[in-house]
Amino acid sequence: MKQAIIAQVAVPVPLYSLFDYRVPDSLAECIQVGARVEVMFGRKRLVGMVLGLGSDSQLPVEKLRPVETLLDTQPLLPEDILQLLQWASSYYHSPLGEVVFTAMPGLLRQGQSADLRQVTSWVLSERASKTTAEEVHQQLARAPKQAALLDYLRHQQPLAVSADVLNRDWESWRAPIKALQDKGWVETRLQNAMDGVTRGSGERAAPQLNVQQQAAVDAVKQSLGRFDSFLLQGITGSGKTEVYLELISEVLARGQQVLVLVPEISLTPQLTQRFADRLDTTIASLHSGLNDSQRHNAWLHARRGLARVVIGTRSALFTPLPELGLVILDEEHDASFKQQEGFRYHARDLALVRARNCAVPVLMGSATPSFESLLNADRGQHTKLKLTQRGASGARPPRVSLLDVCHRPMEDGISDRLLKTIDEHLQQQGQVLLFLNRRGYAPLLMCHECGWTTACQRCDANMTLHQHNRRLRCHHCGHETAAPVQCPGCGHEELYIPGAGTERIETRLQQVFPDVAISRIDRDTTRRKGELDRKLSEARQGEAQILIGTQMLAKGHDFPNVTLVGILNADQGLFSADFRGTEHMAQLIIQVAGRAGRAEREGEVIIQTHHPEHPLLHTLLESGYEGFAREAIEERRQAEFPPYSYMALIRCESTQKAYGQAFLDEARAAFDYHDVQVFGPLPAPMERRAGRYRWQLILLAKARKVLHGACRHWVPQLSKLKSANRVRWSIDIDPQDMF
Ligand code: ADP
Numbered sequence: 001m002k003q004a005i006i007a008q009v010a011v012p013v014p015l016y017s018l019f020d021y022r023v024p025d026s027l028a029e030c031i032q033v034g035a036r037v038e039v040m041f042g043r044k045r046l047v048g049m050v051l052g053l054g055s056d057s058q059l060p061v062e063k064l065r066p067v068e069t070l071l072d073t074q075p076l077l078p079e080d081i082l083q084l085l086q087w088a089s090s091y092y093h094s095p096l097g098e099v100v101f102t103a104m105p106g107l108l109r110q111g112q113s114a115d116l117r118q119v120t121s122w123v124l125s126e127r128a129s130k131t132t133a134e135e136v137h138q139q140l141a142r143a144p145k146q147a148a149l150l151d152y153l154r155h156q157q158p159l160a161v162s163a164d165v166l167n168r169d170w171e172s173w174r175a176p177i178k179a180l181q182d183k184g185w186v187e188t189r190l191q192n193a194m195d196g197v198t199r200g201s202g203e204r205a206a207p208q209l210n211v212q213q214q215a216a217v218d219a220v221k222q223s224l225g226r227f228d229s230f231l232l233q234g235i236t237g238s239g240k241t242e243v244y245l246e247l248i249s250e251v252l253a254r255g256q257q258v259l260v261l262v263p264e265i266s267l268t269p270q271l272t273q274r275f276a277d278r279l280d281t282t283i284a285s286l287h288s289g290l291n292d293s294q295r296h297n298a299w300l301h302a303r304r305g306l307a308r309v310v311i312g313t314r315s316a317l318f319t320p321l322p323e324l325g326l327v328i329l330d331e332e333h334d335a336s337f338k339q340q341e342g343f344r345y346h347a348r349d350l351a352l353v354r355a356r357n358c359a360v361p362v363l364m365g366s367a368t369p370s371f372e373s374l375l376n377a378d379r380g381q382h383t384k385l386k387l388t389q390r391g392a393s394g395a396r397p398p399r400v401s402l403l404d405v406c407h408r409p410m411e412d413g414i415s416d417r418l419l420k421t422i423d424e425h426l427q428q429q430g431q432v433l434l435f436l437n438r439r440g441y442a443p444l445l446m447c448h449e450c451g452w453t454t455a456c457q458r459c460d461a462n463m464t465l466h467q468h469n470r471r472l473r474c475h476h477c478g479h480e481t482a483a484p485v486q487c488p489g490c491g492h493e494e495l496y497i498p499g500a501g502t503e504r505i506e507t508r509l510q511q512v513f514p515d516v517a518i519s520r521i522d523r524d525t526t527r528r529k530g531e532l533d534r535k536l537s538e539a540r541q542g543e544a545q546i547l548i549g550t551q552m553l554a555k556g557h558d559f560p561n562v563t564l565v566g567i568l569n570a571d572q573g574l575f576s577a578d579f580r581g582t583e584h585m586a587q588l589i590i591q592v593a594g595r596a597g598r599a600e601r602e603g604e605v606i607i608q609t610h611h612p613e614h615p616l617l618h619t620l621l622e623s624g625y626e627g628f629a630r631e632a633i634e635e636r637r638q639a640e641f642p643p644y645s646y647m648a649l650i651r652c653e654s655t656q657k658a659y660g661q662a663f664l665d666e667a668r669a670a671f672d673y674h675d676v677q678v679f680g681p682l683p684a685p686m687e688r689r690a691g692r693y694r695w696q697l698i699l700l701a702k703a704r705k706v707l708h709g710a711c712r713h714w715v716p717q718l719s720k721l722k723s724a725n726r727v728r729w730s731i732d733i734d735p736q737d738m739f
């Protein structure tokens, strides 16, 4: 074979091509596809990724700039990940360089070494291992602290214990450990840092699975070793996680690794702990709550096969796992699996691609599957598995009822009827969970005299009132001002406060139940690091009797003592501008309702609505999620909307209204393909945001191939259009929301 002299390099820039660099002789032997290099790009020195090696270039070799440095002597990204990224770049019409660099943790993107960091750790010396605990105690009789530390290290054996772990478990340990070392009882050792990595104990026994759980486990087990996809539809609390754990154990026993993807909100230390208690293995977690060095270390542990289970959010999908045996995606319908900026991929869809490439099965679980997955199951692409009973013995599904709040006394967003029911549940030592998808005190302030409202200057939206500091804040652009006392329009002395957010509900409840512990869980009360976890575990232990919160509270968390769930405003999703609005509303209602009565007590769910006659609410209550989905999917079919068609959205933003429209007009004129419908340019549902005007062009086709064939030629040309430099634009394939 001819020596490779030219490297095709992906760099993190928004351009659709790879760039050729000359490989200097000194690197020719060791450069490999999948390794990082440093190259000059324009005047900048960038970290790039080698995606191809060859001897041809469209430019004369002498004109090419050289690769400056080779950062990895082994490929950092393995073949299967590169293949996945190339596929994704082509499917999402995203520049390959951006795609490749999204897939790596930040420190690696910046060029940091891929060697595992080593830290000093302590273990028993050989002498101490051979000596019995009693003998040691006799010899250390006058140094009880040293004796206790030595016992502790003995218990940890064969693991060496790092400073991090000692800091966690001991108040002071340096002096006694030094003494033990001097006496020859303890010695040091270098071992891999464990940031972002948990050593599971597997101490907790698995429950005896019920018949349905066992059937689900068996079905997936039969497909291990080849590609297959399963949709596990199980009501909240039906034991989906137990099914995952059983399968993970099986895959680990076969010497393979498992990738578990979960939504942003549900990945808490409690979930990792639940896995660690059940699995005697090394678990890497990957999510946005970690710092750079934890993410870096966890990723490298997975890459090298040292971590056998990876549990992470969306971007963990791209973690290299040399011995991948199974992919699990929990709450597959969750919107957080879709990246909403830059490279807008869907982790569920890419998980299926990855699994197919690696010939392993995928298990997707949800109480409320997405319409896409339900339809795919109906079409035979996924095998459907069902769990219809609650896992814990005796737990029954809750009673659900609608509470018509038209013409009823309702102060501060919560009806008297609901307050009465809350009181009854509290009397019987029940815990109450109230859900409202709106934070702050009220969505706006207004003047009854002149019609003035708290419109944001930079967005087509009102600013939300936050009462605790009397500030108005725009939840779309972050703009903030002091809340006025009188009307700034006409000077009228009283301002009206319509509507309610979680803060207002909390205030009202404090007035009605002054002696009851109330906990509000939303983005405003959980800003500090660790605060959400603290509040959730407090809620779980029943320290707070009333929980009020937004989505954060609704998803994936287990509150065994909750007996009453109140959904305070179910109406938002009923009249959404977005075609997925009702789907998301139904999923949220079912998810929230599922928090009630998880243990022995029967639960009750009350849904406050101004539209008790709405057919979708009725179907949802009478036929459950499946019946609802069947009807709503049929509506999509008639409207020829996804999942019965395939959509792409071109979004564009500009400082002047006319620019965006002009760009999309030009883009539309350049679009000349059959069998694709084009809608727009249309103003976005929120036309102005953070001072920028937003427009969209919608493409819709019956066949995926047709849409993508057209986009393949058209999208790369868009940046070359005359009006393109006055706007920021992006493409969203399979958009999840239209805002
Ligand atoms: P899901 O993931 O579907 O919400 P979980 O797996 O968290 O459900 O199960 C809900 C509760 O029921 C947990 O406390 C779990 O330990 C318990 N559970 C699940 N399956 C069983 C079973 N077969 N036997 C006993 N308890 C179970």
Ligand code: ZN
Pocket: 447, 448, 449, 450, 451, 452, 487, 488, 489, 490, 491, 492
């Ligand atoms: Zn006024």
Ligand code: ZN
Pocket: 456, 457, 458, 459, 461, 474, 475, 476, 477, 478, 479, 690
């Ligand atoms: Zn704003």
